[in-house]
Amino acid sequence: MAVVLPRKGSIAMNEPVELYAQAIAALNRGEWQKAQSLAMALLKQAPHHAGVHYVAGAAALQLGQMPLAAELSRRAVSLNPKRADYAAQLARVLAVGRFIREAVEIADKAMALAPEDPLTLDTLGVVYTQANEHGKAIKVFERAAALMPDRASYRFNLATSLTFSGRIDEAEREHRSCLQLDPKYWKAYLALSQLRRQTESSNHVSWFESVLPSAEHHADALMYLHLALAKEYEDLGRYETAFEHLTKGKSANRANRGYSTEHDEVLFKALAGTPVAPLASGSQSREPIFVIGMPRSGTTLVERILSSHPQVHSAGELQNFGVMLKRATVSRTPQMLDLDTVARAKDIDWRRLGDAYVASTRPGTGHTPHFVDKLPHNFLYAGFIASALPNAKIICLRRNPMDTCLSNFRQLFAQTSPYYDYSFDLMDTGRYYLLFEQLMAHWKQVIPGRILEIDYESIVEDQEGSTRRLLDFCGLPWDDACLRFHDNQAPVATASAVQVRAPMYRSALQRWKRYESQLSELRDLLEKAGTAI
Template sequence: MTDSAHVRQLQGRYREAVDALNRGDWIRAQHVAMYLLRDAPAHAGVAFVAGVAALELQQIPLATQCLERAVRINPDRADYLAQYARVLVMARQSREAHHAADRAMTLQPEDVLSMDTLGVVYSQLNAYGHARDAFAKVVEKMPGVASYRFNLATALIFHGEIDAAESELEACLTIDPDFWRAHLSLAQLRKQTCDHNHVERLRVLLSSHSQVDDARLYLNLALAKELEDLGEYSLSFRMLTAGKRAGKEGRGDSTVRDKVVFSAIEQHWRPSSGNSGCRDGAPIFVIGMPRSGTTLVDRILSSHPDVQSAGELQDFGVLLKQLSGSTTLQLLDEDTFAKASALDWSRLGHAYIESVRSLVPQSPRFVDKLPHNFLYAGYIANALPDARIVCLRRGSMDSCLGNFRQLFALSSPYYDYSFDILDTGKYYVMFDRLMRFWRERLGDRLLEVRYEDLVDRQRDTTAGILEHCQLEWNDACLDFANNQAPVGTASAVQVRRSMNRDALDRWKRYEQELEPLRLLLENEGIAVS
């Protein structure tokens, strides 16, 4: 075969790979592109196709390698950089992902797919201002795509732009009434009233889509929220249970898996010896059960002029996993905690600071508000002995109900307990036992704050938190509702209101329905009030 014929053959195969990629035939696209890489290792387009195909097939290491090659060969393609940023986020390389996304944005991409990808990447990096701007450009170019309107609405919610978010959600549902997630977001956007609610629309949709799993999940949860707002508590709880039952299907026994993790922590954790660890006092870790007030404390602390919120970061757990040498697939498992007992604590602490500092480069102090970092409290104390740790505690019944009411990330296995109220109770028992374990070993390194005290004695409790975090008093911490920083959690709407008692003793609205939960907790020695 002549050289020109060989080139034509390679060009034909490349077009074949691109066509397969555009059709979503990831296996074919990967097969052809990986074959071509042997003959054309310096072809950026071939590496890009191979990388995107691997990414769609969840082959993260291979995707990272191929997309890094594409970007290295051709650094001026925004679409290459956008997909590279996407895979870096999936690989939990936050700092590198942020850098790649910023490089892509400087190239001012025009294609909608790249802009939408960058919006998603920025959302996952807690850079919600950048995410909103990216999604707004996408909607401007293609206003008739429901998913784009939904993405913009979500970013607007995080920014507290509730009216604009509501308009985008309604636009999303006008385009596609079966965009089920939008119905739940709309229900959660504000307190519904007799004069303004979506109950009838939700009921009609549920009756006509009762065999669709996603419809049963999202519509039942949306109905539960709106019926609760309208005071129909018994019916609300039935809808909530039906929705969560739909989401639980196929998830297996979460309690068995969680017991293994909790037991492994208590079995393998050891305090560090001597003066090990990174002596950087910038981090403040806010931990606790989800829906216990962690976002509220994050807002209080980040209202202080010396503190910035870094959001809910996976960095500590990811770095612990990587540096432990564990090669198992799960971030949290017995193998990880067994190997972590031999960690170089100083190395872990410095790696964490280096990873997070790019997100909050100017602020003297920052808050890492990932609730599930309660699993790592002792490891944080070892790696960062000068960091402050604040754990939120909330009444057991309200904590369990709050977790059961919330739809957490469906892709994460760490919230599987929340699809059943009794599984949630069992998880709370494990959480309570682990916090006793940490309290006995960490002493005053750990401050436990009752959510109820924060609501009823705001000034005194806030003063105690600031003192623990070695921060001077500042009145702005009482005025957290005026904090303009974005909020990327389930509490994005609630924490923009002033302190109130609306969420206290919510469980008593469902006292009869929650009787089995109450008995479970009491039998485990957990106080119920």
């Protein structure tokens, strides 16, 4: 995060300007600890200097010291409420901490100050993206890119928001501009490949292959390029070559993830040992509809079907429930969900947690009777959700196990999320799937009738029948718009952002058979565990 020196006249003390400049320079170089030490030392001399609070808060954010980052950033804004960049940083801190409502409010105030600094605008765009306010994000990213047209990252951020909003042609243009500005902006290669189905007459294979030599010895570069080529070759029907690139892409970064199946086994066992509270203990809200399941199992499709109903709003993939649970347990461990959090969850106020979760989804929700929270990994929290929100609906997507595992291995999920580390290895993915199956079997036993399980294949084969089943479970009247989910104009900030804008298709069914020989070990693992293929 680059930081610029405050504007002339903004320094209202006789501080050592050189030391202040050193703190900012350290921050710009990514030397977070040094920047923080310098800024905190300066605060002892000038406790009322907004700029020093701003720099110290920025360093604390990068160091993951969220309470301190929030305290310092709030102080900077209170001391100088006219600085849009100070407000933008506070909004960013709040968004990272999942205080989304306040983050949007602060971001709106920052925008009201008419910022013309592209860095500030880009920061605000990221905040709006995290809040699923993609319309606002596009406008802010467009302004940032216009002010600094040679900055590749601004082009990439704009392209991402355009993709989420279904503006694919514009997104493609911005990704190409990004790569023209910086051919080593590696993630843009994968994003570009995913915008369309590639054909023999229109693809990027030669281009991407020509770039591969420059990616040698760079794990991230190899990962993005090989995964982009895997996508392109699969589209072209060259499955053996596609799988080779897929394996190379995932293995390039596997070692950096430090994943352990054994760690997940312990966590899943602890989750299964958590008792579910009586129904009367939770919130009385009927708003939430949770769509859960393994990623890439059809969760976005179901979310689009449901949110096409006039009584249902799509809230996207919210981290809110996990954040609210963590806060309620007062757990101080760095992981969102771990053994400490699970152990502490036995003593929390379930009604307060449920109400806090619903409140945390505002202002995006509340204008319709229901909203969909479709974070797939909320399957981990199903027991807690049942305790905190006894009137919430929970829908679990199931998909052919081989297709599910392959799709998870094919996908590059959010790099900053702890949920997806299993997906860098095919067999780790298979073992994770078996843990998922065991946990879902447990939830079905301890909260019978609370979870509707529906197969992705059933939705594809019988769209209307499956849609009626979904609406009946949610207590919603029939609406023909749910059959036209592809006309839904709401943004989609998931890996399925492009696919769900097309009518129902069958090409994803039995995809694993294209790679049958490469998946033999995975099949053996699943079948030995008693999983029907």
